[in-house]
Amino acid sequence: MSECDLVIVGSIGLDTIKTPSETRELLLGGSASYACAAASFFCKNGMVGVVGDDFPEEYLEWYRGFSVDLQGLQQKEGRTFFWSGEYEENMDNRQTLETVLGVFESFEPVLPEAYRSAPYVFLGNMAPALQLHVLEQMENPKLVLADTMDLWINIARDELTQVISKVGMLTLNESEARLYTGCDNLVEAAHALLELGPEHILIKKGENGSMLFSRNGKRFIQPAFPLPQVTDPTGAGDTFAGALMGYLAQEASTDEAAIRRAMLHGSVVASFEVEAFSLERLRSLSESDLKDRVEELREMMRVD
Numbered sequence: 255m256s257e258c259d260l261v262i263v264g265s266i267g268l269d270t271i272k273t274p275s276e277t278r279e280l281l282l283g284g285s286a287s288y289a290c291a292a293a294s295f296f297c298k299n300g301m302v303g304v305v306g307d308d309f310p311e312e313y314l315e316w317y318r319g320f321s322v323d324l325q326g327l328q329q330k331e332g333r334t335f336f337w338s339g340e341y342e343e344n345m346d347n348r349q350t351l352e353t354v355l356g357v358f359e360s361f362e363p364v365l366p367e368a369y370r371s372a373p374y375v376f377l378g379n380m381a382p383a384l385q386l387h388v389l390e391q392m393e394n395p396k397l398v399l400a401d402t403m404d405l406w407i408n409i410a411r412d413e414l415t416q417v418i419s420k421v422g423m424l425t426l427n428e429s430e431a432r433l434y435t436g437c438d439n440l441v442e443a444a445h446a447l448l449e450l451g452p453e454h455i456l457i458k459k460g461e462n463g464s465m466l467f468s469r470n471g472k473r474f475i476q477p478a479f480p481l482p483q484v485t486d487p488t489g490a491g492d493t494f495a496g497a498l499m500g501y502l503a504q505e506a507s508t509d510e511a512a513i514r515r516a517m518l519h520g521s522v523v524a525s526f527e528v529e530a531f532s533l534e535r536l537r538s539l540s541e542s543d544l545k546d547r548v549e550e551l552r553e554m555m556r557v558d
């Protein structure tokens with residue numbers, strides 16, 4: 255029996271973020287940070303990642319506050335991965351200002367023995383070669399979800415194609431789906447991606463929600479929760495994916511209905527995450543806040 259239901263592997267970063275109204279420095283970020291925090295509302299999850307010797311102790315406390323299992327977290331001599339980005343007025347477009355890989359450059363994800371039989375795995379955004387290395391260490395997961403980004407589509411396409419062929423679900427945003435497949439039409443892009451092997455392709459469309467395309471021909475569209483104000487959209491996709499996988503791990507299911515409920519919960523947790531910087535809103539999020547917003551969004555989606 256595995257010690258955690260869900261293993262999450264990805265970047266752990268210190269982020270400096272500029273929005274039109276505010277600049278915040280050295281915030282806790284990275285795909286694994288957002289995904290683990292989000293998943294922890296639903297299941298016990300373990301984080302696999304690397305930080306440098308400059309990583310603030312306070313942020314380890316934040317992880318512990320979410321009850322994230324840290325057996326797979328490596329601390330190495332050197333600088334923690336650093337990323338800085340700036341959002342345009344519409345809070346949708348952003349530019350990367352600086353990336354310093356630091357200890358992430360030589361990261362070798364090693365899964366603790368107790369994680370290898372975990373049923374659910376989230377391969378957060380990182381080099382596809384590292385994602386493949388994680389897959390090699392897993393015994394027989396029930397569902398693997400992989401995320402990616404334009405960088406890997408551009409510089410590591412072949413390895414990314416191998417990852418896609420080995421996972422049950424792939425998530426990427428609409429521009430990445432177009433970039434990888436060369437198809438402008440998203441339905442066509444999703445079908446081209448399904449051809450490569452996954453059971454499900456999950457296309458994220460930012461404030462326009464997400465779409466699920468399944469091999470059995472079924473489709474589902476999940477709206478985002480409409481917010482009057484977004485403070486910082488960084489990490490919304492990782493939060494969505496982490497909550498989705500956490501929810502499936504909690505339900506111990508991979509069926510279509512469970513995936514739809516998982517997308518609803520992912521949308522809601524992501525809507526809280528963007529209300530503040532870093533994990534600040536998720537740290538104060540209660541079970542009842544979450545439940546209430548799930549019901550509110552469910553009601554908004556209801557058609558008689």
Ligand code: AMP
Nearest residue numbers: 265267283284337379488489490491492
């Ligand atoms: P998202 O907003 O979902 O794209 O995720 C933002 C997070 O991704 C930030 O917290 C960054 O630390 C992290 N990030 C940015 N660039 C990279 C990269 N090249 N590899 C891995 N993680 C990254």
